[in-house]
Amino acid sequence: MRKLSITDWFFVLLAVAVVAGGGIMVFAKSAPPMQHQNMGAVVPAAHSDGLSDTESGYRLEPVTTPGARGAAVPVAFRILDSTGKPVTRFLDNQTKQMHFFSVREDMAVFEHLHPVLEGDTWHTAVSLPDGGVYRLFAEFVPLDTADPRHPVVLGLPFSVPGDTTIAAVPAPADGVTATDGYTVQRVDRGELKPLSAHELRLSIRAPDGTPVSSLEPHLGANGHMTGFHTMLLSATHLHPVELAGIPLNNGELSFQAVFADRGEYRLFLEFVHGGKLRRAAFTVGVA
Structure with missing residues (x-):
């Protein structure tokens, strides 16, 4: 029988890793949605964070995004499922189906709004007193969720042109x-x-x-x-x-x-x- 070379051992170990990885993946999918395995300890999982426009089979499709300053700048968007179909019904989350946030990168401008559904599109208007780089977030709880306390949060960046007064984020304080x-x-x-x-x-x-x-x-x-x-x-x-x-x-x-x-x-x-x-x-x- 031929002795295994270094190359042979590499592929053997790679195959073992793939099998082990598959087992870990199955275990992770079968774990409760509010738990996170970490060194044998069980701690709550973090929420969806809005750093992507897609999450858990949903996608945020922008229809109208802000591009200028103003007291009531229109915003419109759709929430699409994995087939591309607009979703228009979610569970109530603190009395609202949809929570919407707009925040500037220096945290000096923030809004929390509740868009209105018109047809298959959600509409609201944001206050943008200054320029800069912003991010908008749409937060909702799907009807078929396994954990209504953990909403899906989708996000998109947008920018407002012109001179901008950037503020320093205050340090942690009591x-x-x-x-x-x-x-x-x-x-x-x-x-x-x-x-x-x-x-x-x-x-x-x-x-x-x-x-x-x-x-x-x-x-x-x-x-x-x-x-x-x-x-x-x-x-x-x-x-x-x-x-x-x-x-x-x-x-x-x-x-x-x-x-x-x-x-x-x-x-x-x-x-x-x-x-x-x-x-x-x-x-x-x-x-």
Whole structure:
């Protein structure tokens, strides 16, 4: 019997690797959708991040994309399935079938909107006060999803020409002043790690310094928060822990979070108090 040469051993090992890889692939597909295998530990999976216009068999097809500044610049798009057919019905996700975000690369311009469906096309209008490089995101939950808490997020870049005033992304800090003098302070002290479950606890205080005892429902919840990686521009959706209508303990509101990558994230918190929608933005570091 002939001895195996170095070349023979290479192809033997390659064949073993292919077989093993196939087994791993089958195992990964059979794993629960909210789990991620990592060194034997089970942690939640990160959300679809919007860095691509295709994900999970869906594609974002632009119809009208912004190309100029303005207070109400039209945007229109379709969501297509794997056969190219427009999809016009999704599960309600915080009371809406479709969430839409527009963010500039320096995080200084951000909008959260809810497009209206006309025929097979979703329509909205964005406020673009300045030029620069932006990214738009469409977030929805398919009707046949195995996990309604993990939406599909599709994204596309666009740019607005002209002189642009770029702002530095604020560094991670404990406190931030929100709209109308409200302050939001992160009070949890846990270190944030990628692909690990975290609970962010935020203390919300009114302009007079007193803790906000309760919030009015916003999109069927106590609040809404979306984050964006400051370098990659990937999107992260965070889920509120306290149910709508439940009083806050010392003004604290909590969110469940899983961050996919290391780096800094700019988080945009929206909440309703005193009959008005308010927004606070702050930066966290994931290491």
